[in-house]
Amino acid sequence: MNSFVFNPSSFDAAIVDLDGTLVDTLGDFAVALNRMLVDLALPAIDARQIETMVGKGSEHLILSVLHHVRPVDAAPLTQADALYARAWSRYQHHYLAVNGQYAAVYPGVHDGLQALRAAGLHLACLTNKPIGFARPLLASKGLDGFFTQVFGGDSFERKKPDPLPLHKTCEALGTAPARTLMIGDSSNDARAARAAGCPVLLVSYGYNHGEPVHGVDADGVVDSLAEIAASR
Numbered sequence: 611m612n613s614f615v616f617n618p619s620s621f622d623a624a625i626v627d628l629d630g631t632l633v634d635t636l637g638d639f640a641v642a643l644n645r646m647l648v649d650l651a652l653p654a655i656d657a658r659q660i661e662t663m664v665g666k667g668s669e670h671l672i673l674s675v676l677h678h679v680r681p682v683d684a685a686p687l688t689q690a691d692a693l694y695a696r697a698w699s700r701y702q703h704h705y706l707a708v709n710g711q712y713a714a715v716y717p718g719v720h721d722g723l724q725a726l727r728a729a730g731l732h733l734a735c736l737t738n739k740p741i742g743f744a745r746p747l748l749a750s751k752g753l754d755g756f757f758t759q760v761f762g763g764d765s766f767e768r769k770k771p772d773p774l775p776l777h778k779t780c781e782a783l784g785t786a787p788a789r790t791l792m793i794g795d796s797s798n799d800a801r802a803a804r805a806a807g808c809p810v811l812l813v814s815y816g817y818n819h820g821e822p823v824h825g826v827d828a829d830g831v832v833d834s835l836a837e838i839a840a841s842r
């Protein structure tokens with residue numbers, strides 16, 4: 611699985627995930643979620659716990675956090691509950707206020723994206739994060755210029771691991787899935803890529819829902835984006 615060799619002539623484009631792949635956003639999540647919990651008069655949550663909940667979009671994240679901090683015998687919440695609606699509104703407020711301030715671009719990202727572009731690939735960023743969070747984050751980290759397309763978890767009807775967002779992104783790029791490399795950090799990305807017919811590489815340093823990434827079905831695992839183009 612680690613024997614992936616990058617052959618630029620095999621690809622026309624790459625679709626790159628955001629959280630856990632381009633940017634370590636755990637600090638932003640922890641600050642915004644804990645400020646939301648203060649507003650709701652609920653107990654705080656640890657960043658290590660949050661790490662296992664990131665990657666499936668904000669709705670899933672908020673429901674998981676509320677479930678974690680509420681009493682074990684509390685009735686399960688859904689997006690229809692008033693508490694969820696209040697939580698989402700406070701979370702959005704706090705996340706937008708801190709977006710990027712407690713987050714860092716992973717080593718090798720700039721060089722890796724530059725090398726992929728130099729190899730002739732078009733680049734898209736596809737995240738499960740709301741598009742209204744993703745665009746300012748990419749801009750504040752100086753990454754927006756690399757991508758001709760940026761899509762979020764609310765850009766399409768369904769999120770990763772559904773293949774729909776990858777198909778739509780390929781369509782926007784004008785590339786065939788088999789010639790479009792997905793680069794992500796989680797089984798969510800890998801499952802979406804497999805179902806869409808895109809080859810998939812995973813980074814070893816991301817979140818992957820708190821599980822080791824080496825057990826995930828993918829075409830390779832790299833320790834940095836800079837490794838990809840260097841492997842040819």
Ligand SMILES: O=C(O)COP(=O)(O)O
Pocket residue numbers: 627628629630664665666667668736737738739740770
């Ligand atoms: O769940 C999120 O908010 C971010 O997920 P991502 O890994 O698809 O960027």
Ligand SMILES: [Mg+2]
Pocket residue numbers: 627628629630631665794795796816
């Ligand atoms: Mg991710």
